[in-house]
Amino acid sequence: MHPAGPHGRAPGTRMRGIGRLLFWIGGILTIVCVAGGVILAVSGFTRVAESAAISHPVDGPTDIDLEAGEQMMYYVPGVVDPSTAGSGNGSGYGSDDDSDPPDYVPAGAADCSATGPSVVDIRPGGTKHTTSSGGETRVSDGGFTAEDPGTYTVTCSPDAGVDVTLGPPTDVGGILSGIGGVLAAVFGALGFGAVTLLGLVLWLVGRDAMKRHGAL
Incomplete structure (x- = not known):
C-alpha cells in the first residue's frame, strides 16, 4: 500500500x-x-x-444608385496638415519618435452637389474621412445622405488640379x-x-x- x-x-x-x-x-x-x-x-x-x-470617379454629372440611409462622401487628394508638422529632423507628427501618423487635409475644394429623391447634405469641414486609392491618401470634403432609395446625380466643380471620387464613409x-x-x-x-x-x-x-x- x-x-x-x-x-x-x-x-x-x-x-x-x-x-x-x-x-x-x-x-x-x-x-x-x-x-x-x-x-x-x-x-x-x-x-x-x-x-x-x-470608388466612383466624378467626371461630369455622375449617377449612382443608393439605398435608403446610405452615405457617400466627396473624396479629393489629401495633403499633410502643416499644423501637425513639428520642427526638427524627423517628420514630426506629434511625437518625438515620429510614431504618430500624419493628419491629412483636402488638397482643394470638391465643390460638389447631389440631386435625387431625398438628399441631406453633409457639410464640408465636418468629420473627415480618409481612404486610399492607388497608394494615394484621399480626404473627404463633404458628402450627402440618401434618405430614400433611388438614383442620385452628383455634379462637381473642384479647384484646379483636384479630382473627385465618390465613396462611402470610413467604416x-x-x-x-x-x-x-x-x-x-x-x-x-x-x-x-x-x-x-x-x-x-x-x-x-x-x-x-x-x-x-x-x-x-
Missing part, C-alpha cells in the same frame, strides 16, 4: 487533478479566443478594405471590429495560455509526487 495523505489520498493526487482541469480548460479557451479573435479581425478588416475599394465599426479581434486573440492567448501552462506544471508535479509515493 502507498502512503496516504491527510484525506486518504496519495500525495499529489489533488494537485494532479487540479492541474489536469486547468490544463484542459485553459487550452480550450485559448483556442476559442485565438480562433474567435482571428475571425473577428479578418471580418472587420475585410469590411474596411471592401468599403475603401468602392469605423469594421476598424473597431478588426482591432478588437486582434486584442482578443493576443490577450486571450496570453491569459489562458498562462492558465494552460500552470495546469501543465501542476499536473506534472502532482504526477511525479504520486510516482514517488508508489501511487502510479
Whole structure:
C-alpha cells in the first residue's frame, strides 16, 4: 500500500487533478479566443478594405444608385496638415519618435452637389474621412445622405488640379471590429495560455509526487 495523505489520498493526487482541469480548460479557451479573435479581425478588416475599394470617379454629372440611409462622401487628394508638422529632423507628427501618423487635409475644394429623391447634405469641414486609392491618401470634403432609395446625380466643380471620387464613409465599426479581434486573440492567448501552462506544471508535479509515493 502507498502512503496516504491527510484525506486518504496519495500525495499529489489533488494537485494532479487540479492541474489536469486547468490544463484542459485553459487550452480550450485559448483556442476559442485565438480562433474567435482571428475571425473577428479578418471580418472587420475585410469590411474596411471592401468599403475603401468602392470608388466612383466624378467626371461630369455622375449617377449612382443608393439605398435608403446610405452615405457617400466627396473624396479629393489629401495633403499633410502643416499644423501637425513639428520642427526638427524627423517628420514630426506629434511625437518625438515620429510614431504618430500624419493628419491629412483636402488638397482643394470638391465643390460638389447631389440631386435625387431625398438628399441631406453633409457639410464640408465636418468629420473627415480618409481612404486610399492607388497608394494615394484621399480626404473627404463633404458628402450627402440618401434618405430614400433611388438614383442620385452628383455634379462637381473642384479647384484646379483636384479630382473627385465618390465613396462611402470610413467604416469605423469594421476598424473597431478588426482591432478588437486582434486584442482578443493576443490577450486571450496570453491569459489562458498562462492558465494552460500552470495546469501543465501542476499536473506534472502532482504526477511525479504520486510516482514517488508508489501511487502510479
